[in-house]
Amino acid sequence: MDSADLNVLRSVLEWRRAGQRVVLFSVVQTWGTAPRAPGAMLALREDGVVIGSVSGGCVEDDLIARLHDGRIASDGPPVQLITYGVTREEAARFGLPCGGTLRLTEERVGDPAWVAELLARCEAHEIVARELNIATGEVLLTPASPADSLQFDGQTLRAIYGPRWRLLLI
Structure with missing residues (x-):
């Protein structure tokens, strides 16, 4: 495991033990050219603090925006799938190179x-x-x-x- 992934998991554990809500994102599939391989992780704390990476930066910005505008709910399904780069315009908007597509899990971490x-x-x-x-x-x-x-x-x-x-x- 990359030390970056270990740091993501250590932060998830520390944040949950401190009572913070945490969402863990993992790259599960890519099509075309993608900045991060399947397995890459990012943890997002309820106050917008981020550790890890799932793309070159634009997807991370959108994940933080999803948190702030309520698209990441504290209730509902514990895991959801999110896909970025489905259309050429979306691939360009999120900075995915060569029209690549990226699928992530959005997982609310409960018991750590x-x-x-x-x-x-x-x-x-x-x-x-x-x-x-x-x-x-x-x-x-x-x-x-x-x-x-x-x-x-x-x-x-x-x-x-x-x-x-x-x-x-x-």
């Missing part, structure tokens, strides 16, 4: 116990799969292997965290 467990397991050098049920918001943590990768079928997001090989020198 899964975050604490995920961080502890990563710090213990375990590879962990986090399965997010889109309909219910339920999170399940299971062991994973270095060969596993992010999967999204529209119903479940399965993201892999923990140490994996990134560079092979011969």
Whole structure:
């Protein structure tokens, strides 16, 4: 896991333990050219503080605007899907290069116990799969292997965290 992702999760845990409402955004799919790969995360606190990144900046600005104008509700479904760049005009408006499209989960973080467990397991050098049920918001943590990768079928997001090989020198 990138240290940036660890910092996002650490901030989510700290903010929730302090009683702040937090929304976690994760890139689940991209089409065409996209600034961040699937698995990239951004956490948005109820006062507009942001950590992480899901794009080159314009999508982040829109997520903050969604918070301020009430499009991110504190009630309703625990997880929603958001798509950016569906039309050529929208891709240009949000700064998505080459007409790319980006799909995100918008997940209200309730009980942060899964975050604490995920961080502890990563710090213990375990590879962990986090399965997010889109309909219910339920999170399940299971062991994973270095060969596993992010999967999204529209119903479940399965993201892999923990140490994996990134560079092979011969």
